[in-house]
Amino acid sequence: MTVTIDINENIQKKNNEYAALNRQAFSSYRVFNMIGSPGAGKTAILERTAGILGDELAIIEGDVKTDLDAQRIISFGSQSIQIETGGGCHLNAEMVKDAVDRLDLSRVRIIVIENVGNLVCPSAYDLGEDAKVAVISLPEGDEKPRKYPALFMRVDLVLINKVDLRDVLAEYDLDRVREDCLKINPSVRVLEISAKTGKGFDEWMEYLTKEK
Amino acid sequence: MTVTIDINENIQKKNNEYAALNRQAFSSYRVFNMIGSPGAGKTAILERTAGILGDELAIIEGDVKTDLDAQRIISFGSQSIQIETGGGCHLNAEMVKDAVDRLDLSRVRIIVIENVGNLVCPSAYDLGEDAKVAVISLPEGDEKPRKYPALFMRVDLVLINKVDLRDVLAEYDLDRVREDCLKINPSVRVLEISAKTGKGFDEWMEYLTKEK
Numbered sequence A, B: 001m002t003v004t005i006d007i008n009e010n011i012q013k014k015n016n017e018y019a020a021l022n023r024q025a026f027s028s029y030r031v032f033n034m035i036g037s038p039g040a041g042k043t044a045i046l047e048r049t050a051g052i053l054g055d056e057l058a059i060i061e062g063d064v065k066t067d068l069d070a071q072r073i074i075s076f077g078s079q080s081i082q083i084e085t086g087g088g089c090h091l092n093a094e095m096v097k098d099a100v101d102r103l104d105l106s107r108v109r110i111i112v113i114e115n116v117g118n119l120v121c122p123s124a125y126d127l128g129e130d131a132k133v134a135v136i137s138l139p140e141g142d143e144k145p146r147k148y149p150a151l152f153m154r155v156d157l158v159l160i161n162k163v164d165l166r167d168v169l170a171e172y173d174l175d176r177v178r179e180d181c182l183k184i185n186p187s188v189r190v191l192e193i194s195a196k197t198g199k200g201f202d203e204w205m206e207y208l209t210k211e212k
Helices: A002-025 A042-056 A068-074 A093-100 A174-184 A201-209 B002-025 B042-056 B068-074 B093-100 B174-184 B201-209
Strands: A030-036 A057-063 A079-084 A110-114 A131-137 A157-161 A189-192 B030-036 B057-063 B079-084 B110-114 B131-137 B157-161 B189-192
Touching: A002 A093, A030 A042, A030 A201, A042 A057, A042 A068, A042 A110, A042 A157, A042 A201, A057 A068, A057 A093, A068 A079, A079 A093, A110 A201, A157 A174, A174 A189, A189 A201, B002 B093, B030 B042, B030 B201, B042 B057, B042 B068, B042 B110, B042 B157, B042 B201, B057 B068, B057 B093, B068 B079, B079 B093, B110 B201, B157 B174, B174 B189, B189 B201
Parallel strands: A030 A110, A030 A131, A057 A079, A057 A110, A131 A157, A157 A189, B030 B110, B030 B131, B057 B079, B057 B110, B131 B157, B157 B189
Antiparallel strands: none
């Protein structure tokens, strides 16, 4: 058991060294680490974001398998590079460094790293980002902040996506989610958005593009 | 790197020893390991299942934090025990053994283990179950089998939940999901259900209760 912990410490130490390198390389960009369940709508949000920000935005896509998501983003007008973790349940800073080295950052101001769909493991790894953004969505149910506090205490912003489904999912208690987020993390910001209708995207753009 | 792999092998070896013990202890019961994203509706399915099967069913609930789900199940009429993994992203066979030891199995015929909400890590750990069941849902999008093949190749049954939302999520391609599942796993069974309306529950009950 002790051995396992030592190994984990070594993994974290190595990760933090790469995260520090990334943070230096990222000094001229705003960089976000986006974390949410599979199907919360992270890629759909980034498609619409790519359609607005175009070549000012670059997206690093993390998935266990396939480059479906990077292909989706590119068709909307931003650069995108896929990291396939090959079974790994989260991105680490070294994977991100390798991906960033392959991006052309000459016109880029904002980089979003879409982590592997998972509310647990990704929250424990610093990728060198400026801020973590959580994405949750109405169909998932309104108890997610309480069930996954380790994520919500580490994020700067929570996007509640798919608010266009509010009428058919009337049991989802938006006020409770907001209260739970603030209880876990009093400085967090919570935004209601819809990648389908564009609701909330003015505020999301304002958040992404504000000066560092 | 080699060291990490050795440690993982030891973890798997220890897990498999406990899984073998569980399998012996489970010989008179039908035992299922249910895996899906956070918010796919695993607990909602089990609530309705508890309402039908009552004390013939016992449910082991895995969550990172809180015993909200076990409380939900008990109110529907079946026994339930919560395992809080305290940050862990999946259940292991030892946790399940400890939980089973606390159940009263005198009237029980079926045990469902609801794993931590996660499509990646839980699929790698044998808990001693008879079969793994994947739960996906319409709002998550229809590319999940292709993105998480390591799970779908290991399951006996895929439940596609929230089909009551079919009208508002007309873009979800049920045929494609079914085809992708069968391409990855030719012997898998796929059922469309709704924990909200009860659609598909006759077939789900038939699956759960058939003789071992």
